Amino acid sequence: MQRFGDLHLGSTRPDFWGLRIGINKFINRTFAAILPAWNPLNKYNTGIIPKGTSIKFGIIGPQGLKYPGGSLQFIVKSDDVVNVKTKHLKPKCK
Numbered sequence: 001m002q003r004f005g006d007l008h009l010g011s012t013r014p015d016f017w018g019l020r021i022g023i024n025k026f027i028n029r030t031f032a033a034i035l036p037a038w039n040p041l042n043k044y045n046t047g048i049i050p051k052g053t054s055i056k057f058g059i060i061g062p063q064g065l066k067y068p069g070g071s072l073q074f075i076v077k078s079d080d081v082v083n084v085k086t087k088h089l090k091p092k093c094k
Contacts (some may be wrong), residue, residue: 001017001018001019001020001046001047001048001074001081002017002018002019002020002021002044002046003015003017003018003043003044003045003047003078004028004034004039004042004043004044004045005039005043006030006043007045007053007078007084007086008077008078009044009078009079010079011077012018012077013075013077014056014074014075014076014077014078015076015078016073016075017049017072017073017074017075017076017078017081018032018073018074019073020046020069021039021071021075023044023087023089025041025084027036028041029041029067030066030067030068030075031060031068031069031070031071032060032069032071033060033061033062033063033067033068033069034047035063035067035092039047040091041089042088042089042090042091043085043086043087043088043089044086044087044088045084045085045087046083046084046087047078047081047082047084047085048081048083049080049082050080050082051079053063053076053080053094054075054080055071055074055075055076056074056075056076056078057071057072057074057075058064058072058073060071060072060073067090069084078079
């Protein structure tokens with residue numbers, strides 16, 4: 001699984017995790033419908049949701065024509081995700 005941004009550890013608030021599709025910003029903005037105003041995509045987390053973990057899941061909805069979504073998302077407490085690895089991504093120079 002993957003997630004961009006901070007993890008809400010020690011919170012009752014669940015986080016949105018998605019299928020591991022990599023760090024490509026175009027792919028994540030398009031198929032995970034992550035708007036730039038929501039997330040700069042500079043903190044990349046990966047992990048595994050163990051068998052038996054309580055989750056909710058669904059298809060990521062569109063956020064306008066530019067961000068159609070369509071990938072799967074999983075709503076789960078980040079405390080329940082194991083083998084979490086975080087990578088800080090450097091912004092590309094223009």
